[in-house]
Amino acid sequence: MIKTLSAWMSAGMVLAACQTAPVAGDDGSPINMATMSETVRIMASDEFMGRAPGTEGETKTVDYLITRYTELGLEPGGRNGAWTDAVTMKHSVITDVRTLSANQDGHAIEMAQGRDIEISSANARGVIRVEDAPVVFVGFGVSAPERDWDDFGDIDLKGKVALFLVNDPDFGVAEDHAVSGLFGGRRMTYYGRWAYKFEEAARRGAVAALVIHETKAAGYGWNVAASSPGENYAVAGNKSKASVDLQGWLHEDMARQWVAQAGYELDDLRTAARTRDFTAFTLGDLRFNADLALSVETVESQNVLGKISGTTRPDETIMLSGHWDAYGIGEPDAQGRVVMPGANDDALGLAGIMEIARNLKAGPAPERTVVFAAWTGEESGLLGSEAYAQDPVYPLETTVANFTLDILQTAGPANDVIQVGEGQSDLEELMAAAAAAQGRTVSPEGLPENGLFYRADHFSLARRGVPVLLIMGIAGGSDLKDGGREAGDAWVKGFIDNRYHNQNDAWDADWDLRGAAQDVELFLDMTRDLANSTEWPELKPTSEFKGLREASAAARK
Incomplete structure (x- = not known):
């Protein structure tokens, strides 16, 4: 049976309690790992049936996301004051x-x-x-x-x-x-x-x-x-x-x-x-x-959009995003499991996006509008973000940047953050500065041949000239504080070999989310800085989309 909104509100009360509970291993980070873990536990549960678009699992997921966005104090970010934006597939x-x-x-x-x-x-x-x-x-x-x-x-x-x-x-x-x-x-x-x-x-x-x-x-x-x-x-x-x-x-x-x-x-x-x-x-x-x-069949699905309106430049937007969909119900695996839960891919990314929203709402309102997008249809070919990019709610010409979280590493704190798609925009220098403030460095992709820059939802906006950054845990092994690069590479290999797009991508109470929290905090810091500035990051000459951004320069003057 489908949970009612009040039932999800009860779940939200549990999450609210997590937000103030002590977090084991917390070193002062504003990112609450207990809340993130609980968000994933709920979204990756069998009750959500693998979160496939156009199914009962979508109905439950969208209701849950709207409840969470409401609790966080966000405003509806869709057209005409709605929480959702339709995507017909x-x-x-x-x-x-x-x-x-x-x-x-x-x-x-x-x-x-x-x-x-x-x-x-x-x-x-x-x-x-x-x-x-x-x-x-x-x-x-x-x-x-x-x-x-x-x-x-x-x-x-x-x-x-x-x-x-x-x-x-x-x-x-x-x-x-x-x-x-x-x-x-x-x-x-x-x-x-x-x-x-x-x-x-x-x-x-x-x-x-x-x-x-x-x-x-x-x-x-x-x-x-x-x-x-x-x-x-x-x-x-x-x-x-x-x-x-x-x-x-x-x-x-x-x-x-x-x-x-x-x-x-x-x-x-x-x-x-x-x-x-x-x-x-x-x-x-x-x-x-x-x-x-x-x-x-025609599938009616939904992107879920929330926002914090800017105080002085509300027409300039910064977008944070992840995807809510996973692979739904599949053939039974060796253990008889049929639900493809999509815990890390990408319930954990959305959990990080919500933590950024919570932190921004706890401080002064930003000067620019910050949009929080939960896309549908990523696993079907970036369809939710592509539909949005074809008919955006917020003009792409005045979208300052998109930050996407899609798969975060769960093996503990790292000395670095992995750069995906090097040579695209000024956001790369901003990320290096924000990482340095955390005591971290930026490392290049360990698996650049996989083309991850072109395989996540940020790309729907990137190909239209919007500056973007993606953090994706499988882009290469991080230099973990416990075990170094070798341990980071082992985590990536283990995830791709054993969990990627199958029933094993499940919530795990033993995850060490300190590294994921570092990456979420990195995007929080960058969002806060950009949202209270007049800066417009530019695309680099090496970006294949530089001409598209330059063609819309007049809209940003």
């Missing part, structure tokens, strides 16, 4: 695979969904058929004139299948390779993201786009890539980008069969694709066929 699931094969010269390679391929559709309709579509190997699928790089050449992709390598052309090459460093070295650029590749294929008229999965280059295993086979969410009425009929991942073993059938070796193709003179070409007479039935 199209949800499709492939229900029947009648045909799924690659064929050449009468030889058919049959494929199993979830084992050999993970394919879905953002163009939600009941039946999708692809008949004898030629397969084009497009290498890394990069069109980057500023780097004098074009993988597509003159090829026509209309009605064809685009087959991509994952990541960037310079991923994993030796330092003396001709392409080394051209695309950021180990740090993934936006060209390396599957989202860019799908969008580029759609712009060029492809009927389908498939990315060859490689664990190191993707940043996660096949088990993650194929965790929801055949399922897709998209923002309804999305006018910002076209979509191919079918998109997804092709298992590396299956990709090797495809290219071998066409007379090539995958390793040779990968080598060729790392040269400037590579251009896309059709893989022999290889043809892709699919005949799929889908169930399609």
Whole structure:
């Protein structure tokens, strides 16, 4: 049964008690770790059913967040004085695979969904058929004139299948390779993201786009890539980008069969694709066929928005955000658990956002407006933040910054904070100063090849020119006070291998949240400083979005 608002208010009273209770290991931080832990315990409980959009779990989650925001003394931050902002999604699931094969010269390679391929559709309709579509190997699928790089050449992709390598052309090459460093070295650029590749294929008229999965280059295993086979969410009425009929991942073993059938070796193709003179070409007479039935539904979901209005410059906004959704109900694991609780990803991030709100409300009102956003649909492709960015409540031109918390490390205090997406904005220098005031340093991403800057909700605003910062605990192992970098790396590996996007991402009473509290306090200090200043952080020349911010400069004068 769904809890009533009064029942959630009772839960809130427990949290209020936590806010003043002694906190074990507290060293004077304004961040109450007991409150954060209790917030996660509630949001990650089975009662919330994994917090999937459009479900009873969403209803409970949204009610709970509104209750908490109300208790914190926030004002409704949506349109027309509402707490929520609607996000309409199209949800499709492939229900029947009648045909799924690659064929050449009468030889058919049959494929199993979830084992050999993970394919879905953002163009939600009941039946999708692809008949004898030629397969084009497009290498890394990069069109980057500023780097004098074009993988597509003159090829026509209309009605064809685009087959991509994952990541960037310079991923994993030796330092003396001709392409080394051209695309950021180990740090993934936006060209390396599957989202860019799908969008580029759609712009060029492809009927389908498939990315060859490689664990190191993707940043996660096949088990993650194929965790929801055949399922897709998209923002309804999305006018910002076209979509191919079918998109997804092709298992590396299956990709090797495809290219071998066409007379090539995958390793040779990968080598060729790392040269400037590579251009896309059709893989022999290889043809892709699919005949799929889908169930399609419209999902009405909600972003939850609260705010503290600015006293002197209310039209200038600073946004703090995390996502409320997780993966809902899945197949039973070895222990028979079906709920995917999303404790760290991202109930803990939202718990940190609420602690920032509590601290700001306890002090003088800020000069600028501070907005607290809990997004829907992050796990479905950043959909809640993308819907907001397409039609923002607060103009992006006068949004000073976005700070996003998405997965915080739970292994104790650290000597540093990890910088995600280096070279983007002046916020990086502000973060270094705030970290120094805590006695900490800033370290670069330990896993820059994973492209985390492009994989969290802040990116929906970043790609439109808003200065952003992301703190994400899996961006690289922190230099922990107990165990150093080795212990930090072990925590990251343990989370990705054992907890990421599965039933094990559960609340744990034994978490050491002192490191998480350091990161939350860092964003609190930065928010407070920016909210009481007239500064406008600028994008750096190395940001691919600098031109977008410069185009709106007049709005900030």
